[in-house]
Amino acid sequence: MRDAIFKIAERKIQEAIENGDLDNLPGAGKPLKLETDFHVPEDLRATYGILRQAGVLPEELDLQQAIAKLEEMLAAAPSAEEAGRLKAKLAEKRLHYDILMEKRRKKPLHIY
Template identity: 45%
Template sequence: MDIFFSMAEEKIKKAVQDGEFDQLPGKGKPLEFENLSHVPPELRASYKILKNAGILPEEMQLKKDMIDLEDLIACCHDEERKATLKKKWNEKMLQFNTLMEKRKIAGSSAFMSYQDKIYRKFR
């Protein structure tokens, strides 16, 4: 048995005996495992890091902004305000399309093949 493994085991056992793990959130509840099968293996670590940090990739933030603008446009009754919102939506769409075009040129095949699944996951 590895010396480091033994040292780690001893420290964990001591911490359990001292009650250091008693106040952990979720104690006594089953672990929740995420199904990341829809994300390619080479993107899973970065996906998990971004998600845990609460950060959306740029294209996802643009899509989210566009959906929010669509909702605002749908319930807006002031024509002048509606025109302003449509202009903002068009700007976001242009930014999104430009970003996606750059991605196509860069040839990120893993992203392109899972693009729709990732979009649905963040909605």
Template identity: 45%
Template sequence: MDMFQIISEDRIKKAYEDSEFDNLPGYGKPMKLEDLAGIPEELRMAYKLLKNAGYTQEESGLRQELMTIEDLINKCDDSKERANLKKRLNEKLLRYNQLMSKRRKTTNSSIFKNYEVKIQNKLK
């Protein structure tokens, strides 16, 4: 054991003896373990890091859908279909922004900057 490990172990033992851990939230309750059986073992740590950082599968899926819809709009020739795609894009943008606001994150994507500029121009 190195010196830092010995010092930290001593401090933990002293804190335990002084009952400093007794008032922690969840003390005496069973831990909530996540079921990671569906995730390959080599990806579990990355999954946990992303999840703890607030990235979710829903967010990732929405970002993918936004890019797909934007590509479809750029390649679409039919005006009716383009209008439908823009409506879907707006719905997805709103949902994505809701997810981001829950995490108190701003959206720095060019998609949202363009959307914000369009809204501001309409409001003028």
């Protein structure tokens, strides 16, 4: 079923390209602004927007950045001892992130 939907979408896109429907669109040739909250559940978008404007990251994004930084540091670790220390920190951050995500999945979507 999923493949059929992708094929239909691809065919519609191809038709639009051939018909020129996608020519001269506003923003053509400019980079996409991916800092929008398309990945954030709708009920959390206002909160995330306020946090972003205040320069505060949600905890999961902060953890994701910390994990990425630790992975970079681990790849460049000068010694086995340092690599071991970084692996322990990385495991701790990943566990914290996984626990946080599990809690978010179990949280009710609506507050009454």
